[in-house]
Amino acid sequence: MPEEFEGDLAGAVFWGADLTDARFRDVNLTGAKFSHAWLVNIDIDALVDNFVINGVDVTAYVNERDPWYPLRAMLTPSTPDDTREAWAAMEAEWAKTIVRAQALPEAKLNESVNNEFSFVETVRHLVLAMDKWFTLPVLAAEFHPIGLPNKGSLEFPFPGLDYSVKPTLAEALAVRAERATRFRDFVASVTAADLTRTVDVLENGPHELLQCLHTVLEEEFWHNRYALRDLALLE
Numbered sequence: 001m002p003e004e005f006e007g008d009l010a011g012a013v014f015w016g017a018d019l020t021d022a023r024f025r026d027v028n029l030t031g032a033k034f035s036h037a038w039l040v041n042i043d044i045d046a047l048v049d050n051f052v053i054n055g056v057d058v059t060a061y062v063n064e065r066d067p068w069y070p071l072r073a074m075l076t077p078s079t080p081d082d083t084r085e086a087w088a089a090m091e092a093e094w095a096k097t098i099v100r101a102q103a104l105p106e107a108k109l110n111e112s113v114n115n116e117f118s119f120v121e122t123v124r125h126l127v128l129a130m131d132k133w134f135t136l137p138v139l140a141a142e143f144h145p146i147g148l149p150n151k152g153s154l155e156f157p158f159p160g161l162d163y164s165v166k167p168t169l170a171e172a173l174a175v176r177a178e179r180a181t182r183f184r185d186f187v188a189s190v191t192a193a194d195l196t197r198t199v200d201v202l203e204n205g206p207h208e209l210l211q212c213l214h215t216v217l218e219e220e221f222w223h224n225r226y227a228l229r230d231l232a233l234l235e
Contacts, residue, residue, distance in 0.1 A: 029046075045225075047072050048063060048066070049073075068221075068225070074089060074090075074217070075217045075218050075221055076217075077214075077217075078210070079192065079195075080190050080191060080192060080195065083187050083195075083210075083213055084187050084188065086217055087187055090217060090220045090221065090224075091184070094220065094224055097228060100228075101119050101227070101231060104235065106168065106169060108234045109169050111234060113229075113230040116230060117148075118230075119169070119227055119230065119231065119234075120167065120168075120169050120172050121148055122223050122226065123172040124146050124148035125147075126219060126220060126223055127147045127148075127175050127179055128148055128158070128161070129215070129219040130183065130216060131143040131147050132158070132202060133212045133215045134183055134186075134216055135179065136202065137199035137200055137201050137202075137207075138199055138209060139182065139186070142159070142160055143160040143161060145161060145162040145165055146162070146167050146171070146175055148161075153203060156203050158203075187213070194209060195209050195210040196209070199212060
């Protein structure tokens with residue numbers, strides 16, 4: 001019977017387990033070991049570093065052919081300069097995606113593909129992610145009403161959200177741009193000492209500020225990928 005596992009499985013052992021058609025999403029497999037395994041028809045979309053298969057290090061081969069590298073490798077910066085560089089690169093990628101989306105009719109941008117977020121909902125979700133991981137815990141500012149959590153967090157009482165609002169793409173992008181400007185201005189002057197301080201994140205508890213910035217970058221990266229995947233079909 002298929003089950004869904006969440007949380008900390010670090011150090012777990014899967015012995016004789018049938019993982020046929022299993023789905024791994026937003027997982028950390030650092031240090032994982034696979035032996036006596038069948039890897040057939042496997043599709044992996046991940047940051048690859050020191051990746052060895054059957055004794056062969058395939059890291060360089062994969063990364064040289066990955067169109068999302070090195071941006072993929074910039075999602076967990078460790079210094080203020082690296083953080084600024086990562087955000088600038090992320091904004092450049094999103095600028096191209098937004099131009100592509102704006103070429104479609106508004107109705108298409110509110111259309112779900114395979115029950116995923118529509119493009120407008122994706123923008124709204126990124127507003128929520130920014131507010132949850134940066135605007136409130138770092139700037140002590142309020143959530144914007146158009147923010148949209150993922151399905152698993154819809155019941156959490158985020159303050160100030162209004163699920164009845166239906167913003168246009170232009171309205172959602174305007175809020176997103178304002179949030180992006182705040183983020184850019186903050187990282188422009190952030191210091192190494194700032195990055196180590198702890199802040200409280202609603203729903204997720206205490207986190208180091210650098211971890212919060214990593215989460216923002218990861219949300220931006222993956223939802224850009226999802227948006228491009230769906231735009232290709234909507235076009």
